[in-house]
Amino acid sequence: MEKHYDSHVESTSSVLRLMKYRVGPANGDSAQLGLVAHTDKSALTILCQNEVQGLELLTKQGTWLQLKIPEASFVVFVGDALKAWSNGRLHAATHRVIMKGDKERYSCGLFLVPKEEATIEVPQELIDKEHPLLYRPFKFSDYFSYFVSNTSDDALEIYAGL
Ligand SMILES: O=C(O)CCC(=O)C(=O)O
Numbered sequence: 734m735e736k737h738y739d740s741h742v743e744s745t746s747s748v749l750r751l752m753k754y755r756v757g758p759a760n761g762d763s764a765q766l767g768l769v770a771h772t773d774k775s776a777l778t779i780l781c782q783n784e785v786q787g788l789e790l791l792t793k794q795g796t797w798l799q800l801k802i803p804e805a806s807f808v809v810f811v812g813d814a815l816k817a818w819s820n821g822r823l824h825a826a827t828h829r830v831i832m833k834g835d836k837e838r839y840s841c842g843l844f845l846v847p848k849e850e851a852t853i854e855v856p857q858e859l860i861d862k863e864h865p866l867l868y869r870p871f872k873f874s875d876y877f878s879y880f881v882s883n884t885s886d887d888a889l890e891i892y893a894g895l
Pocket residue numbers: 752768773780782788828830840841842
């Protein structure tokens with residue numbers, strides 16, 4: 734897969750985003766939604782946060798797992814673009830943020846996003862009898878526009894799934 738490294742780097746931009754999660758009116762023990770459940774559309778996301786936990790991951794069994802992220806560490810998520818490119822071999826985990834307690838939460842995400850013109854196409858090496866082609870080639874910007882006007886948990890499957 735090393736031979737694809739350079740073209741991935743060339744066709745990807747990075748976006749750095751800082752996020753602030755306020756303590757809502759129902760602070761204390763009751764939980765409130767900070768960020769709705771989603772998969773990232775990017776190729777890869779690298780996240781870090783302050784000491785306030787809240788990131789939850791949907792397991793393949795369909796239950797929510799509260800992540801306990803150690804201080805000064807990063808969380809990496811595979812997004813839809815890399816899931817499609819890898820022919821579904823890499824899993825884009827659904828995640829959300831739930832706020833509890835009375836402290837604001839800050840997080841910082843570096844999103845590696847395919848450039849406007851980048852085409853996501855599964856390399857031949859990742860297609861065989863056990864791994865038939867799951868996604869048609871598509872322009873990332875077209876997928877993103879589709880997602881914006883058709884927000885759905887299954888956007889990738891509906892848009893590019895075969
Ligand atoms: O704030 C976080 O820890 C998660 C943010 C996130 O999932 C996102 O911006 O896509």
